[in-house]
Amino acid sequence: MAALIHKTLNANEPAPNLMDYRAMRATFSWDIACTERAGLPHGGLNIAFEAVDRWVASGQGEVAALRWLGKNGERRDISYTELARLSNRFAHSLEQLGIGPGDRVCVLAGRIPELYITALGTLKAGAVFCPLFSAFGPEPVRVRLVKSQARVLVTTTLLYQRKIREQRNNLPDLEHILLTDSDGSEPGTHSFHTLLETGPDHRSPPRTQPEDWALLHFTSGTTGTPKGAIHVHQAVVAHQLTGRWVLDLRPGDIYWCTADPGWVTGVSYGIIAPLVNGATLVVDEAEFDARRWYAILGRERVNVWYTAPTAIRMLMKAGTEATQGHDLSALRFMASVGEPLNPEAVTWSLATLGRPFHDTWWQTETGAIMITNYRTLDIRPGSMGQPLPGIEAAIVRRRPGGGVDRLEPGEEGELALRAGWPSMFRSYLDDAERYQQCFADGWYLSGDLAICDIDGYFWFVGRNDDVIKTSGHLIGPFEVENVLMEHPAVAEAGMIGKPDEFAGQIVKAFVALKPSYVPSDALRKELLGFARTRLGPAVAPRELEFMPDLPKTRSGKIMRRLLRARELGLPLGDVSTLESENPEEPDA
Ligand code: ATP
Ligand code: MG
Numbered sequence: 001m002a003a004l005i006h007k008t009l010n011a012n013e014p015a016p017n018l019m020d021y022r023a024m025r026a027t028f029s030w031d032i033a034c035t036e037r038a039g040l041p042h043g044g045l046n047i048a049f050e051a052v053d054r055w056v057a058s059g060q061g062e063v064a065a066l067r068w069l070g071k072n073g074e075r076r077d078i079s080y081t082e083l084a085r086l087s088n089r090f091a092h093s094l095e096q097l098g099i100g101p102g103d104r105v106c107v108l109a110g111r112i113p114e115l116y117i118t119a120l121g122t123l124k125a126g127a128v129f130c131p132l133f134s135a136f137g138p139e140p141v142r143v144r145l146v147k148s149q150a151r152v153l154v155t156t157t158l159l160y161q162r163k164i165r166e167q168r169n170n171l172p173d174l175e176h177i178l179l180t181d182s183d184g185s186e187p188g189t190h191s192f193h194t195l196l197e198t199g200p201d202h203r204s205p206p207r208t209q210p211e212d213w214a215l216l217h218f219t220s221g222t223t224g225t226p227k228g229a230i231h232v233h234q235a236v237v238a239h240q241l242t243g244r245w246v247l248d249l250r251p252g253d254i255y256w257c258t259a260d261p262g263w264v265t266g267v268s269y270g271i272i273a274p275l276v277n278g279a280t281l282v283v284d285e286a287e288f289d290a291r292r293w294y295a296i297l298g299r300e301r302v303n304v305w306y307t308a309p310t311a312i313r314m315l316m317k318a319g320t321e322a323t324q325g326h327d328l329s330a331l332r333f334m335a336s337v338g339e340p341l342n343p344e345a346v347t348w349s350l351a352t353l354g355r356p357f358h359d360t361w362w363q364t365e366t367g368a369i370m371i372t373n374y375r376t377l378d379i380r381p382g383s384m385g386q387p388l389p390g391i392e393a394a395i396v397r398r399r400p401g402g403g404v405d406r407l408e409p410g411e412e413g414e415l416a417l418r419a420g421w422p423s424m425f426r427s428y429l430d431d432a433e434r435y436q437q438c439f440a441d442g443w444y445l446s447g448d449l450a451i452c453d454i455d456g457y458f459w460f461v462g463r464n465d466d467v468i469k470t471s472g473h474l475i476g477p478f479e480v481e482n483v484l485m486e487h488p489a490v491a492e493a494g495m496i497g498k499p500d501e502f503a504g505q506i507v508k509a510f511v512a513l514k515p516s517y518v519p520s521d522a523l524r525k526e527l528l529g530f531a532r533t534r535l536g537p538a539v540a541p542r543e544l545e546f547m548p549d550l551p552k553t554r555s556g557k558i559m560r561r562l563l564r565a566r567e568l569g570l571p572l573g574d575v576s577t578l579e580s581e582n583p584e585e586p587d588a
Contacts, residue, residue: 003347017249037240038057047214051275056084085202099151134260152174227431231425239269241390248375256306265555342382356381415450480509494558508567
């Protein structure tokens, strides 16, 4: 196991927002946290108002809310005042189109300023914002538009032509299409900017209530068909708090979340949490490129950086040279989400970037960070950390007849959260039964397996569906993958259980190598031996196959169910979110 990382506070940096985790946990209540919302002048709550207008009202409107970095080198700042104005205009446009409370507004676009204006304007109009990942092909887009019953879609001309135009007749709910770059030549569409121009800069505050629907997010589809999770305006309380305590954001910070707003992270932490905390949000339109990323971190003087294990593994693959010539000294806090963060990645970041990545665990359904490592607390690499103040987490086992039993420290079981936090999803779209199945005895059951140690740190084991049963042992893929990742040749690793006559299942490893290594029989044996020495024969993989890349969702998660299906010749299931199925350029 990688060594504990001790934290010492740097006197040259601002003091952490959450100084004493334990004391706060002991005294925290969501009711008190709720009083920190600005709220609406006539009562009620609105995410966009909390995120933008509040800062204008308190005299900080000239601070940059968004710093947009175009893929061709453009750089544009949009202040809080301007964002308030533009989102007011967009809310007005929606109302002119007859769109109101509860209506769904989808966006299908790359990371362009119009996406952010749409998100905030939609919320101000009391409608429900639903982002669709821009690299989806026509079919996943159609399915989500139908499921969400979207009445409005904001997109670009090219995306419209490629993915929507031909199937528009099959989308009866979709009344209005707003093109962000319209030249007026596409029949049956509106120009986003012409609509904006007609709206007023100011309008009366929104009329939304805390329990009104605000966001619809489709899950990543890692384990099956993506589900549509509904969140309400009250979620902003958790966005604000986690932004402040976990990401350690404060007004004036330069903050970069690399997740695309097509997924929940890119909205909760790529739009809402940083704005609610008064930070300047860096938005990079371009795709991953190690040198470009280091250049952005250095040039923009990024203070807080939130990214994902896949991106970190790609940075590790790119080598230390890529960091050269970039001054990363402004970085104060770095965190990761979406997949287990290998201990190797934590120690690499400390050695290469001078500070560790902090793992954070949450889901589309939880709406905000739930279990995490904090700026002030020591890191146990490989652990997801500890629950947010206000969140009760436990390891449980479902009873066959219903209900759950809590397990002891060290025992492996399902990770559960006491239901009732502000950003908890309020339903799965059109699937009340599935929603009900997520709850038992007052707990939300996450579908992830984990262990809680005696000190209250949580350790991810794997998803319910990914756990391998071999010769009477239950093996979580993460632990085996971590060990292979320690080998210098390995860039990525994914494990599955393969049926075996004697053992029930054996562990089979799929490995992608770093650029300077080539697959060979000798290397395969070496890796199997390497794993056996560290894990013992019962747990170590018996088979190992090289792949150029592992199959991943568009949001960067290894799809072990696909590795399994391919290995066993089973149907692949829903592949709408698979990276290589949708090869179009995201902003095409
Ligand atoms: P689907 O529910 O459609 O299969 P998904 O669960 O991948 O897709 P998301 O809600 O985007 O969709 O992802 C949440 C899941 O990602 C978690 O349940 C967990 O399995 C994984 N995850 C997120 N953060 C972490 C983390 N820090 N460590 C381990 N796993 C994580
Ligand atoms: Mg899930």
